[in-house]
Amino acid sequence: MTEPWWISLIKAAVIVNLVMVAFAYTTWLERKLLGRMQNRYGPNRAGPFGLLQPFADLIKLVRKESFFPVAARDRLYIAAPIISMFAALAAFAVIPFGAGWQIWHYHVNGEIANVSIALILIFALGSLGVYGAIIGGWASESKYSLLGAMRTCAQLVSYEVSLALSVLGVVLMGQSLNLVDIVNKQGATIWFFIPQLAGMLVFFFAVIAETSRPPFDLPEADTELVAGYHTEYGGMRWGLFQTAEYVNMITLSALAVTLFFAGWHGPYAPLGPIWFLLKVFVLVSIFIWVRASVPRLRYDQLMRFGWKVLLPVATINAVITALLVVWI
Amino acid sequence: MPQPLDSVKGFAVTFRQLFKKPITQQYPEYKRPVYPRFRGRHKLHRHENGLEKCVGCSLCAAACPADCIRVVAEENTPDNRVSPGERYARIYEINMSRCIFCGYCELACPFDAITLGNEYEISEYSRDDLIYTKDMLLADPIKRVPVADPDLYDTPIPYYKEHS
Numbered sequence: 432m433t434e435p436w437w438i439s440l441i442k443a444a445v446i447v448n449l450v451m452v453a454f455a456y457t458t459w460l461e462r463k464l465l466g467r468m469q470n471r472y473g474p475n476r477a478g479p480f481g482l483l484q485p486f487a488d489l490i491k492l493v494r495k496e497s498f499f500p501v502a503a504r505d506r507l508y509i510a511a512p513i514i515s516m517f518a519a520l521a522a523f524a525v526i527p528f529g530a531g532w533q534i535w536h537y538h539v540n541g542e543i544a545n546v547s548i549a550l551i552l553i554f555a556l557g558s559l560g561v562y563g564a565i566i567g568g569w570a571s572e573s574k575y576s577l578l579g580a581m582r583t584c585a586q587l588v589s590y591e592v593s594l595a596l597s598v599l600g601v602v603l604m605g606q607s608l609n610l611v612d613i614v615n616k617q618g619a620t621i622w623f624f625i626p627q628l629a630g631m632l633v634f635f636f637a638v639i640a641e642t643s644r645p646p647f648d649l650p651e652a653d654t655e656l657v658a659g660y661h662t663e664y665g666g667m668r669w670g671l672f673q674t675a676e677y678v679n680m681i682t683l684s685a686l687a688v689t690l691f692f693a694g695w696h697g698p699y700a701p702l703g704p705i706w707f708l709l710k711v712f713v714l715v716s717i718f719i720w721v722r723a724s725v726p727r728l729r730y731d732q733l734m735r736f737g738w739k740v741l742l743p744v745a746t747i748n749a750v751i752t753a754l755l756v757v758w759i
Numbered sequence: 760m761p762q763p764l765d766s767v768k769g770f771a772v773t774f775r776q777l778f779k780k781p782i783t784q785q786y787p788e789y790k791r792p793v794y795p796r797f798r799g800r801h802k803l804h805r806h807e808n809g810l811e812k813c814v815g816c817s818l819c820a821a822a823c824p825a826d827c828i829r830v831v832a833e834e835n836t837p838d839n840r841v842s843p844g845e846r847y848a849r850i851y852e853i854n855m856s857r858c859i860f861c862g863y864c865e866l867a868c869p870f871d872a873i874t875l876g877n878e879y880e881i882s883e884y885s886r887d888d889l890i891y892t893k894d895m896l897l898a899d900p901i902k903r904v905p906v907a908d909p910d911l912y913d914t915p916i917p918y919y920k921e922h923s
Binding site for chain 2: 467469470471721723725
């Protein structure tokens, strides 16, 4: 099952680029779907159906002056978006895409790294990503950024608890923290979203809050605040924060697919990665749908929902699952 | 009492919109006809015999709240007769970047020499280009904006009106 290191390297390069393209077209899909849900067209000027819009946006962002607030802490100010981006992208290393293939006389695994505590690694990287927001807000040396960063980390930390607890049931049922094992277990028995419906719902809500998407987009809240923690950022540095947010959404969707919807398993096994992508696509579309349908919560509602609804439900779900796993 | 079902209904609403035709009017390709009394770019007029209607009285400049009209009048002479009156406008300039399209100049003019047309696509790359001289105002503007028949000036009926 081992593979030479250079295969992993190639796979990493391929997957990073795939994720970036997926991110670019997630923004396109989001604008298009939001537009159609509001009886608009969405982007339709750059290329057919506006398909070149992400590239137009990228070129615009890169060519912008990367300005710099006079008071900002220079190294941290530059490092913050990079940390966010790194944490968002790195999580993809452990998500299994397929069963693994025999190419020529090399065996290629369906994931970049088969880590035995993959799930914990992903949550650790997710917590690391919060530092991007905190450092970015603090290093900009602006009170609005700082307050935005405080809101952001209060929200992210609150929902990370529910997020981690909600997958505990899956870990208990899969009897592993290794995502590959969890996926294989689901392929052999049952997709975990059926027995873990409560866990899945909690996970879903917590993911929306973790990626700070509407209706939980209090960190940015475009219509209420200026921008939250990235108020003082512009150009591609701002673009990196935004990228990190979207990549996070894709990563966590992929994680949801892995944990609750059996990852790459589907009716015809060789199509593994296609099934995986299809499931991620559906989940991302649902996130966009939620954005189009639900108004933003108030901050106290957000906190109440996180601590008084999601956390107890996730805890009870974990306890009941544990009891059932032990006794059945 | 929170009603969770109501928010689910909201999801159905947004989903239904996906299959409807957007009501957006694609502007540069489709130009929505303006109402005939729409006030756009100015125009100076001539008499049928070719003489300018403007006699350089500067009443338009006096009426202009944005102070964007500049008129310098000069006496007509027998060998240089520009307008039927005693004097004519040697310089007639409108600074379109200041004009608010109120139409007071039109009202003030005793000879109907200046009127506001229907053209609204008058943007330029430089502010200097927005100072319209007498020659520009006398010439026919390039027709770019469609004018509607008075009775169907509000062309496409929005989808939500059609189906309610």
